[in-house]
Structure formats: C-alpha cells, structure tokens
Amino acid sequence: MIIEGRTFVVSGGASDLGRACVRDIVKSGGNAAVLDMNEETGAALAKELGSSIRFFRCDVTDTENIASVVKSTLEWIKETGKPLGGIIPAAGVESPGLMLDKSLNPLSLSSIDFVLSINLRGVLDLVRQFLPALASSPAYGPDGEHGVIIMVASSAAFDGQMGQVSYAASKGAVAAMTLPMARDLSRFGIRVVTIAPSMFDSAMTAMMSDKVRTGLKKAMEFPSRAGQPEEFASLARQAIENVMLNGVVIRLDGATRMPSKL
C-alpha cells in the first residue's frame, strides 16, 4: 500500500508508538485520523502536524463512539480526497496483577475486563467498523490492494511475565487472530500484519520502577536498550508498503526473551 495520498486510522495515535506512526505517515505524504481518549496530547499533535491529521476523541470500548468516529473520518476523507489505506489499532493498556496474591485474593474481574475490553474487544470493534470503508477504498497497484491492518501485540503474547496474565491474554489473542483475519480479508485485498514489540520507551513503560527497568535491560540481547517509537514506526511503514507481508506476527525485540522473574 502506498502512504502518499492515503489516510490511515491510528488508535492510541496521540501517544508514543501510535504517535510515531502518525508522524511517519505524515512525513511520507499521508494523512492520519488520530483516535484517542487523551484530548490534551491529541490537540498537541494536531498543532504539530496541522491539516494532515484530524484528532477524534474516541474510546475504543464504546461501540457507538467508534461508529460516530467512523462517520466523521469518512466525511474528512471525502473533503481531503485521500482514501483510506489502512488501520493501526494501537490503543492499549496494561494493568498488572497476580492471578492470586499473597493474601489469596484472585485477580479482580474488573481489571481483567479493563485490559481485554481495550486491547482485544476494542481492537476488534475498531477494525470491524472501519472494514466496509477499507474494502471499498480504491485499489492500489498491480495486486489490487485495498488496505492493510497493523495490530500491536507484545512480547507478552509469547513470554508474559508474572503479573501479566490479563495483558498476555489480550496480546496473545491479537497475535492469534492475525492469520485468520488475513484469511478472511484476502478476498478484499486487505492484509493483516501484527508487530510484537518488547520494551519500548513510552508513557506505558515510563510507569515501570527502576528495578523492573534494570531487570528487563539484563534480559536484553542486542541492542541492550529499550526500543524507540521511531523504530516501531519504521517497521509499521514497511508493513504498509511491502505487499508480501501478510498474516504474520513480527517480533520487534532485539532477540529479547522475557524471563520469569526480574
């Protein structure tokens, strides 16, 4: 898929990994519809990137909210004449908690629901609601490609650590649905690629304690540092542009395998 002259929908686009994709898309001549709950960072990004982006306040757990944002995005696309080229559902949250704590309290259902409703249900609902428009977008290139979906899993999909059961469940599901989604959408010329990053510098990982950060660093092979959002965006760009990438989960982790304990 070509970026220039196309519009990409990026949820969680007002912060770190999503925002790096938005900046990269704009740099490559595309437009981005930035969907996020955070109006402050969304407004700051709109100020930075001007008319190439449109910020929409969107809670991906609210299906009516998504429906109205789909409508507004399509109206904006009509105005700009830059058809939909892809969806990057990057909004995600982490809420650490042990399955059973020392006082024998099981993991709360509310924290399980919180993580799954954003990282899994929210991803599916967002993609689902944009799909009719993506499938109807003008075909590009000799393969007649209509668009690409780039989902975000995590190292936790494969080697989740203590306290990551809910997060691993959500990201494991995202990884697992990559191939069947690609199979479902192949007849429409839509590809599906998932990126599974290890630790990347972001607001999410800034909340980690120094102990956790140092422990994770020890688990890294090369390079021995957190990934940068721009490195994530660079792979996302390749996923957009390389038509042979489809139905695959790509680990972006410098050979890091998360240990059981830090």
Ligand SMILES: NC(=O)c1ccc[n+]([C@@H]2O[C@H](COP(=O)([O-])OP(=O)(O)OC[C@H]3O[C@@H](n4cnc5c(N)ncnc54)[C@H](O)[C@@H]3O)[C@@H](O)[C@H]2O)c1
């Ligand atoms: N940073 C990492 O180390 C790392 C590693 C693996 C996977 N990931 C995944 O990458 C994605 C992006 O994470 P990030 O590191 O940029 O985190 P981040 O916290 O910087 O950004 C997440 C964004 O999602 C938005 N968001 C949260 N709940 C939402 C909701 N209900 N509706 C709409 N938007 C909502 C937040 O407002 C925020 O802007 C997430 O899916 C995360 O799980 C991150």
